[in-house]
Amino acid sequence: MRIELRNDAVLLDGYVNAIERDSKIMLDEKGERFVEQIKPKVFQRAIEKNEDIFCLLNHDHNRQLGSTKQGNVELFEDNIGLRAICKITDSEVMQKAKEDKLRGWSFGFELLKEVEEPIKEGLKRRFVEEMNLTEISIIDDRKMPCYVGTSIEMRAEKNSKIEYRGQEFKAKIINHKNAFNKISSIGGVICSALASRRFLKLKKFILSLSIIKNLQQKTLKRNGFLNRVLTFSLNFNLGS
Incomplete structure (x- = not known):
């Protein structure tokens, strides 16, 4: 689960549930033990x-954080499972994200088609082949997302039941502000290093100019001495 903290929102990106993987052992309405797999x-x-x-x-319908129709919730299935990308602006969720109090994903669904097979005595496997996905939920520290198989909501008008499945996640929190400060700090170090390198280059350049100037001065002095020697020699020869 990736939690990206921004100034005006929190971006949640993770897998709500995996496909083709056995769930934890659950109890059905008859009290029989089973594991569950969601088909691809x-x-x-x-x-x-x-x-x-x-x-x-x-799972609180009074705490709607967004929807696929609103555009801040994206849901799709890949080869791992059901993935959700949600941009949440709710202040409570943002605060809980900052405090690392978000614990997991969960989803509610209406089972439409299933197939069962025995695994061993007292345990069976249920394959979910069709469902009506009613909602996904972000679970905070007040409600741990255990993998339960009990129906918790009945729809009288359709005589149907809504089941919940949930699992915990390990959050990876990314703070944009901290990341920006870190980048700025690194940038400052780089700038200092570059400035230091430029200073050293300038120092070497000035030193080179100084050496060249000294050589020129020595050359001029030597040339002046040679000129005086030549002048003296010419005068001496002419006088002879």
């Missing part, structure tokens, strides 16, 4: 047929 493309089909999928805080 199930999430993608659910996303495509649902006009709007909300992002909630702790």
Whole structure:
């Protein structure tokens, strides 16, 4: 899970759930133990047929953080699983992100089609082949995202049940302000180094000019001495 802190928002990027991977052991309505796998493309089909999928805080419909229709929530399935990229401007979530109090992803769904197979005595595997993805949720420190199989919401008008699945994540927090300060600090060091190098080059250049000037002065003095010697010699010869 990648958490990117910005001045006006927090960007959350991570996997809500994996595909083709056994869940933790859960109990169904009959109290029977089972593990669950989401088949490939199930999430993608659910996303495509649902006009709007909300992002909630702790499955609370009174705490809507955005949706696919609003444009601040992007959902898609890849070869790993259901990935969510959410730009959240909610002040509470932003503060919890800064304090590292976001604990995981979760999602609510209505099961439409399943296939079961026995694994061993007292344990079966359920394959989810079709679902209606109703929402995804960001889970904070008040509600740990355990992988549960119980239905927690009944829709009387359709006589259907909504199930929740959740898992914890390990957050990688990126602070834009700290990153900017770090880059500025590095930039300052580089500038200082470059300035130091320029100073050394200038110092060498000035030293070279000084050496050249000294050589020129010595050459002029030597030439003056030679000129005086030549003049003396000429005068001596002429006088002879």
